[in-house]
Amino acid sequence: MIRLPMRPGVIHKSARDLPVPAHLADWAATCASFSWPQVRGELAGTEAGVLNIAQLAVDRHAQGPHAHRTALRFLGAGAAVSDVDFAELKSLTDRFANALAALGVGAGDRVFVLAGRVPALYVAVLGALKHGSVVTPLFSAFGPEPIATRVNIGGARVLVTTEALYRRKIEKMRASMPSLQQVILIGEGDAETRVPGTLDYAKLMREAPAQPPVIRTGPADMALLHFTSGTTGTPKGAIHVHEAVLTHFATGRYALDLHDDDVFWCTADPGWVTGTSYGIVAPLLHGVTSIVDEAEFDAERWYRILQEQRVSVWYTAPTAIRMLMKAGPELARKYSFPQLRFVASVGEPLNPEAVWWGQEVLGRPIHDNWWQTETGGIMIANTPAMDIKPGSMGKPLPGVQALIVRRPEGGGVQVVDTPDTEGELALRVGWPSMFRGYLGQEERYRKCFAGDLYLTGDLAKRDADGYFWFVGRADDVIKSAGHLIGPFEVESALMEHPAVAEAGVIGKPDPVVGEVVKAFVSLKKGFEPNEALNLELLGHARKRLGAAVAPKEIAFLPTLPRTRSGKIMRRLLKARELGLPEGDTSTLEGGA
Structure with missing residues (x-):
């Protein structure tokens, strides 16, 4: 076990603290000798000029000694458990790639995936990458309008989703998505006979040829389109290429310290970039078994998963850690997880108390790291052999x-x-x-x-x-429960309500999810602020945006602070809400 710190604020480590030798044992020496061409050479095995994320993540193992190792273990919302080994995953993703080809989907066409953490989602993502399509996993908690916005920006040709999500979030909006030519429905039975204008996933897979598709993608070919919200305007689609696989492999080794016999659990949904890069790609590249829990967060269920699945490396988010902390240490102590050797966190800064909580309750400190949608992979991290300064992102x-x-x-x-x-x-x-x-x-x-x-x-x-x-x-993006929320998107939805004249949105600190969305609203003439209207606006926003994005609080103001050019001063709203110094207000409308 890791010893108590030798001086306050630092968790010191030595080789005795590591159940297995760390890949990054000597940070300075490894950084000095490292090169990306070396990583490319280690992943070699495809023809010259060809590089494909799915081929390296799946086929490389399916054609080797790990062919019958469990690649993905799906834990159903109840007690059901289903395993997919690398050989089966190769067969399934080959079929999906061939199904896309049979539909006339070409290389570079956009395939969007909107589903819970079910096996078909993972098959669709990897199969589409193998085919040479550009893949965008969408967060299933998004409301209809955020989904339509992203589909239209990305020019999605194919959407893979479930029948339930289609009926709730797509069907009525489909006419507003002109690029969307095919919708493939995951579900029981022949979905396309029940839902006009759709295709049935199971039927397509049965009819698709089983032979391996010809892979033609190169390092610079577009592979993934991840959306991230800014402070103004519509969401931004960040473009990533197949060469990104080198970062996924290297960071899986150095930041997550994945070893051949690990059981790995990334709790992030694939609709978030972490859930794609480290919930799908990185562990498969290393040939380890990944746990996929289809259920929503439940503290006792999570502890049971750590114990029963013998998880050795766990990658989660500060929000989840704070919710576990809130559940109390007594619950954690009902379970035992001696195999757990490394715990990492990403999504927002991890407070020092959470790092120490991991040490005291889980027997392992939480290792924070930092990256962005734009970086595509972990850039700065607290690695297993590194002394931890709780509160730091690492090196x-x-x-x-x-x-x-x-x-x-x-x-x-x-x-x-x-x-x-x-x-x-x-x-x-x-x-x-x-x-x-x-x-x-x-x-x-x-x-x-x-x-x-x-x-x-x-x-x-x-x-x-x-x-x-x-x-x-440095901007106004709100980070709530690991999700990046653009204030403009929320403000626009609120202003669609006939009572709303203007809206301003901020992130309000919250001990569990980091920040909650709070909206400030001024009303049109003829409307009066009251509790009934407050509830109506909250419901309107949830319907438009989904629960993950919609505001949790609304306050009514006669007018909102604006600059002379008409921009709402969110910074000033936040300062006033939190009782902070207002700073320079020289650009404020009517100011000095």
């Missing part, structure tokens, strides 16, 4: 160069060399999973870079030991 991984910069008023950027000095976190370009554009927003993409630096928009600092510390976001 950059091999192949990643992180810097703190400032943007002077005159333009350009300046690198900050002084330790413990706040600035913007920047990454030197060159890692393979770096996003290659925002779909249809080239100017917005260019603004993310200064020379060879990607400017993350996150504020951070680096201490004298090289550890990075998150300070805050």
Whole structure:
């Protein structure tokens, strides 16, 4: 077990603390000798110029000694358990790729997947990648309008979903999605006879040829389109290419420390980038068994999974950790998980108390790490052999160069060399999973870079030991339960209500989910603020956006603070809500 810290605030480690030797035992030496071409060489096995995420994640093992090792273990919402080994996963994904080809879906066409954590979702994602389609997994808790917005931005040709989700969220909106040519329904029986204008997943799979498809994708071919919300405007579609697989493999080794015999559980939904990169791709690349729980969060169920499935590496989110903490240590102590050797967290900064809670209750500290949808993979991490400074993001991984910069008023950027000095976190370009554009927003993409630096928009600092510390976001994006929520999207939905004149949305700190969405609304003439209208607006937003995105609180104001150019000052709303200094209000409408 890890010893108590030798000095306050640091969890010190040695080789005795590691049940198995860590891949990243010597951070400095590994970083010095690391190269991305070496990683590419290790994953070699395809013809020259060909690189495909699904082929490397699935076929490479299905044709080797791990063919009959369980790749994915699905835990049903009840007690049902079903295993899919690598050989079967290859067969299923081959069939799905061939089914797409039979439908006339071409390389580069967009395939969107909207479903719970069911086997067909994983088959569809990997099969579409194998076919050369561009894949977007959507979060199933989204409401109809956010789904339609993303489908239209991405130009989705195919949507794979369940009959229930289709009827609730797609059917009435389908006419507003002109690019959508085929909808494939997952379910029992022949869904297409019950739902006009759809195709049945099981029937397509039965009729699809079993032979392996010809794989033609190269490193620079578009593979994944992940949506991330900004502070204004519509969601941004971040483009990732098949070469990203090199980052997924390297970070699975160094940040998650995956070994050949691990049982791995990533709790993230595939509709979130973590659930794709580390819930699907990275563990398959390493040939380990992944646990997939179809049920929603339940503290006792999660502890039972850790125990019964003998999970050794667990990747989860701060929100889930805080909910487990809220359930109390007594519940955790009803279970035993001696195989659990490494716990990691991502999604938002992990507070020090949660790191120590892991040490005291689980027997392992929680290892925080940092990355973004745009980076495609983990960039900065607390790794197993590294001393932990609770509250820190850790250190950059091999192949990643992180810097703190400032943007002077005159333009350009300046690198900050002084330790413990706040600035913007920047990454030197060159890692393979770096996003290659925002779909249809080239100017917005260019603004993310200064020379060879990607400017993350996150504020951070680096201490004298090289550890990075998150300070805050440089924009207004709300991070709630691991989901990034753009205020503009919520405001737009609220303003569709006939009573609403204007709306402003902020993230309000919450001890469980990080932030909850709070909306400030001014009403049109003839409407009066009251509890009935408050509830009506909350219901309206939930219907439009889904529970994950909709505001949890609404406050009525006579007017909202605006700049002279008409932009709502969310920063000022937040400062007033939390009793913080209002800062410079010179641009405020009617201000000095």
